[in-house]
Every structure is written in structure tokens, then in C-alpha cells.
Amino acid sequence: MLLASSLKIAAAAAALAGPLAGGAALLSPGVPALPHSVVALAPAEFQYRVAGDVSVAGRPAAAPVRTLRLDRDLTIMTRQVTAAEYATCVAAGACPRIGRGPAADDRPVVGVSHRDAVAYAAWMTRTTGLTHRLPTDQEWVFAAAEKADDEALPVVDRADPARAWLVRYDTEASREKMSAEPQPVGHFGVNAKGLADVAGNVWEWTDTCFVRATLEASGETRATTTNCGVRVVQGRHRTYMTDFIRDPRTGGCAAGAPPANLGFRLVVETAAADRLLAALERTARRLLGPG
């Protein structure tokens, strides 16, 4: 099920603009026509491997896989934020300037940190009046659908940690090598839920913090440490990045394969969008009369 929220909202705004001269005051100075195309995904069950480091009775363990269902529609961008879009935010003085030279406008912005992405989301929220934010890791996995990587790396056994390290290293080394050069939007295809370039060569920031958790006998996980200075990054494989890192080549440890690029796509709070639409409709009804 696809729903172009931007069209719906823009149509409502247009309907108001004619008969209602003063109605524009209801809207933020920029009429909330989203620059991004979004897709609204209805809740459905999906498989989710818990993020973070999990242990059982003090021993590292494989993170459990849960069957989850989001409690409402997820409205998410069909593509990653582009270099041109990010540049507009920089020009408006709302996003930090990033180190990279000008990338092609139609390609995903790369070399952005979690902080940069959050600044962009806040700016979008201000300019559209609709809450924009990074997806949680759960939301990302749901939207990524068949492109989400459910790979469980071997657990490090304290009695012989090297075995897992070597397997992990070989797993990373065997991953397909790809050019880090950002590609035009759509280059990596569209997934089953209509999202372009999921798990291409640009990994995406999520808002989920790094968690160390114990898996209880009940099957519940209980967080013992939460570090929001490190966030989950999603793409061909899930990884964890310190929030101010822009270039993952410099963020990794001495051994291991980092993501090729860091970028992002945003979620639009449908609840807020729906509230706005409802308010617009109420106003319209009041002014135009029923029927």
C-alpha cells in the first residue's frame, strides 16, 4: 500500500488556499509540501534480531530473533537524502558543512554523522511543520524487508575468543567489495516495500543506541548499559558507529571492514501528519460548511 503523504497534504493546502485568504496563517510559512517522496507502510509482522551485545549468565550469546509488529503506519522516505537536499540545509545555516567536496546533486549525501543527520531532520521538521526523525533500528529492518541482513556473527567464547574473531574477519573479508563512489538514486534497485537503494553502498544512520543486555530465562532482554554516543548503522550489515563519525574508514577498529559510506533517510511522524490533515479538514469544514 503506497501513500504519497506530500501529495495529500499539498492537495489539502491547495483546497484551502482559494476560498480562505486568512487560512494561510494556519500553515507554517513554508506550506508543508515535502521535498522527499515517502511511503506509508502498514504494520505487519517481521523478524528482528535484537541489536547490541547480548549475554546469558555472563557469557556472550547470540542475539535473539523476535517477531515484531510496529503499532502504526511507518512513513519513511523512499530514497536516501541527496547531496543537493543536504546542501540546501547547509545553505540555510541549519546543517553542519561536511568535509566532502561537492558530490553530484542527484546522489545520496555521504560523509554525514548521526549529529548531521539529526540536524537535517530538525530542519525538515521546522520547515515543513511535520516531525522528521531518523528511523529506529526496528523500523529500518521492517522497511528494509528482504534487504535487511539477519546475519548473526559467531559469539566470542571467552575460553577461545580467537576462533570467533577469525571467523568474523573471514566473513567480512569475503563480503563483496564495492566502490565507495555514491551512485545515482535508484542505482541499487527498489525493495519489496518501495524503498530505493537499501543496502547499497551507503549505510544509514538509525536512532537506536548501542545496548549491552542480558537475556533472561524468561526470554526478555534487559539492558545493563545503554550508550547513545554510539548508534546502530544499517545497510548490507548492521554495525555500530560513534555518533560524530562521518567517514567510517576512520571509525573502525584496527581489524574489520567498515561501511563504505554513511548517509541516511528519514521517517515522517504520521501521527503528526494525520493531526495536521485533520486540523486542515476541520477548518475547511467549518469555513465551507458541511457537504
Next chain:
Amino acid sequence: MTRRSVLMGVAIAALLAAAPALAGSPDLPRKSVELVAPPFVHEHEQATKSGPAIVAFKMAIVEKEVVVDEAGTKFQAMTFNGSMPGPMMVVHEGDYVELTLVNPESNSMPHNIDFHAATGALGGGALTHVNPGEEVVLRWKATRTGTFVYHCAPEGMIPWHVVSGMHGTVMVLPRDGLKDRDGKPLHYDRIYYVGENDLYIPRDETGKFKTYESPADSYQDTTEVMRKLIPSHVVFNGRVGALTGANAMTAKVGETVMIVHSQANRDTRPHLIGGHGDQVWETGKFDNPPQKDLETWFIRGGSAGAALYTFLQPGVYAYVNHNLIEAVELGATAHFKVEGTWNDDLMTQVTPPGPIAPGRVGAVGAPVAR
């Protein structure tokens, strides 16, 4: 090449093959060795009972565009035998190195070779100038033991040719093999050759690396970057990540590995993260006793050093230039994958990471340490 000259070449080769040595050669047995690309080293005896020989090697100079990092940055390389560094040659003290240096017609500029291990004629540089389409044969006697750099050294362009990739190492072993400081024999089970290369790739006004059609086209800009002495990349074996992932070096617990590390232009400081240098010839010269148990060793620009290490613990090791900015930001990192059984006595994680015990300094609600 005409058919006639090909036939002449074949005839001459047949004559040479029939003769025990070239006219004027020392009356010694000859052997020829196929070179292999680093980090590997051609098969060789560590100690030998046989007498000195003439050891013949052949290298072709290859000018080519290479990619030096994951971002796909292109670089106009100049190489001995197509690799950066060039292949390592191993002989024994008293042997003669006889190198045929070929500069194929397809190249664009003259080259030569300066062997730090050789004596006279600028290390051979003055006797080996070859233009595209020429070859030369140089013979020199290996009178000193150790690991020695060789590099291209054409007049006026020496540093540019060296940082473009034209460097390698000769290892001259004592005839009776390596010894520790007490004179006890030392052996290695594996040998790897790591050649470090500082690169100076020009950028355009937007900060992007520039590309060039040929080495000559890149010369002016590259020289400007070189003169500022700040490399754009510092790499092992020609590119960022050349010795990592699927190309990581390997060993087993209990094996002794020799790592020869050369830097033809600039100082460096190898360090094996999680390991050591058991026996290290920092300057690379085997007539000096090796230093023991080093954490980091210093390789002077324009030299090659050698280190022996017996792996005691399995896992993934990073072998870096311990200027960590150069290792992590600029590329000077390699990896070893080591198989074997974990030794709990050498290291164990007593308590895994978890919340600080209540009441301890740093715990939630506990007083802050002063």
C-alpha cells in the same frame, strides 16, 4: 621486431644457455631465480652449504595506472616487475647478483636501478640507464649481509620515481644463516615482505584527487605536493588494504615469521598489535646482533629492517606503522590471521564488560573520583 632479429635472439639465447657463464664472468655456478610479487618471497635456503654462485634475476619495469584506495583513487605508478614494492631478491654473502633490467618499448621514460647492497657506480645507477625499448645486465657482488633497499634513481627525478613505486629489497643472508646475539642459529617458517610507500597525489580545487593520462602529465603537480612533505597516502604494498581481508598475511601459533619492512624514502616504525619483535635487526644488517623483545622498531627512510616473531596466540593481528595517523587515516595497516589454540595463561577476560558494581568509584550514584 623483425623476424630476423627474433631468430638472432633465439640463437644468442641458445648460445648463452650452452655456456656455463657469460664471457668475463667469475668462474662460478649460475642459477636463475623467478621473482614473485610481495608480500611473498621466492624460495631460498636460509643457510647454505654450497659455495658462492651467480644468481640471475630478471625484472621488467612497468609504468601503469593503479588504484590506491577503496575510494578508487587512481595513481600513475612506476614499478619494478609490476608491483609496489618490487620483488625481493634473496642471495647469500659472496654470491653475485646478476640483474637483467628491461625497460619495455611501451614505457614512456628512462629508468635505472640503485642497489644499496652494491658497491660503486651510485649503487649501479650509473651503469643501468635504460630507455624504453632497451635492457641492461648488471652484476654486483654481495659483500655485506642484511636487507638493503633498491630503487630507481634517474637524474633529476629520483624522489619522484621512488615515491611512484620504484623500490624494493635485496636480502643477503649469511652463508651459515641467521644468528642471535649469542651465536645460536635462528630460523623462520614463513617470510613476508612489506614495502611501505608514501604517496603524494595532487587534489583539485574541490579537494578531489586528480587523475592523469601518464606519469609525465602528473609530474609537475606531484612534485609540488612532494615538496610539502605531507603524503596523501601511506600504504603497504601499493594500496590501502593490500594486506588485509582476503589478502591478510597468515601464520599458525608456534610458527616463526620473518617480516622484512622497507621504506625507500621516509622513516617508519612497524608495530605488531598484540605481538612483539622477538629478534629485530632494526637497521637490517645481520652482522649486528639482533635486538630482543621490541614493541616497535624504527626503519630509517632509505633502508629495510627485519624482524622475527613466533606467534603465541591465535587471532587477528594488525601490523601497522605506529604513527597511528598514518596507519588508520593514511593506510599503513596490514593484518595477520593466526590459527591455533588460545592460551588462557597469557591472557584472559576475568570479568566481561558490565555495569560497575554498586558503591565502586564511577558506579551510578557513587561519589565521583577526585
